Amino acid sequence: MMTINKKKLQKIHTRSIDVAIYACEDAAIVVEGQLKDDRLIDSYRSGGDVIPPGVVHNMIIRMKVRGPGLVIEDIDVEMPTVPNDGCLETRQSLEPIKGMSIVSGFTVKVKELVGGAKGCAHLVALLMAMAPAAVQGAWTAATRQPNDSQALKAYSLERLKNTCYVWRSNGPAFAKYKESIKE
Numbered sequence: 001m002m003t004i005n006k007k008k009l010q011k012i013h014t015r016s017i018d019v020a021i022y023a024c025e026d027a028a029i030v031v032e033g034q035l036k037d038d039r040l041i042d043s044y045r046s047g048g049d050v051i052p053p054g055v056v057h058n059m060i061i062r063m064k065v066r067g068p069g070l071v072i073e074d075i076d077v078e079m080p081t082v083p084n085d086g087c088l089e090t091r092q093s094l095e096p097i098k099g100m101s102i103v104s105g106f107t108v109k110v111k112e113l114v115g116g117a118k119g120c121a122h123l124v125a126l127l128m129a130m131a132p133a134a135v136q137g138a139w140t141a142a143t144r145q146p147n148d149s150q151a152l153k154a155y156s157l158e159r160l161k162n163t164c165y166v167w168r169s170n171g172p173a174f175a176k177y178k179e180s181i182k183e
Helices: 085-090 106-114 121-142 150-160 172-182
Strands: 013-023 029-039 054-066 071-081
Touching: 013 121, 029 121, 054 121, 071 085, 106 121, 121 150, 150 172
Parallel strands: none
Antiparallel strands: 013 029, 029 054, 054 071
8 A cells, every 4th residue: 555644745726526417307417527736836827937836627518318218319518717718619519429328438438438539538528427327316316206117127237247346246246236136
């Protein structure tokens, strides 16, 4: 394990990502994510000009997601703070993901469609953080009321399968949940 004496370190930069999920009246959810980069010290441009501490990136993505398929119906991007005016040209770069489902393979497909020179690395990073939160939020929205539906249980089993170590298909938690569905 790495040991770090924080007293001897100077914090110079922070990145925060915040994701919130909202239930809509029409049974969809809105997933809102914000990425904020803060420079905490002076830095210098190549010409020697000082760049004072402050917010470097403040970007917000809102997407409307529907149903058990987690289909992205709409997406909106705000960029209150960017380091370069050219960054603003990427606000529409996420449009190609409309209609996609947040399922296995989502990350690869997003990077293929809007990654690299096709878009903004910061927006892609934020979207990648939002996707698993959307899954959690959709589950919360679906289970706001008691529901013993076998269909919902079976669906949730498939959504959980192999998403992590605990929910690996040959693990005890998965087997126990699978058995509970049969009852």
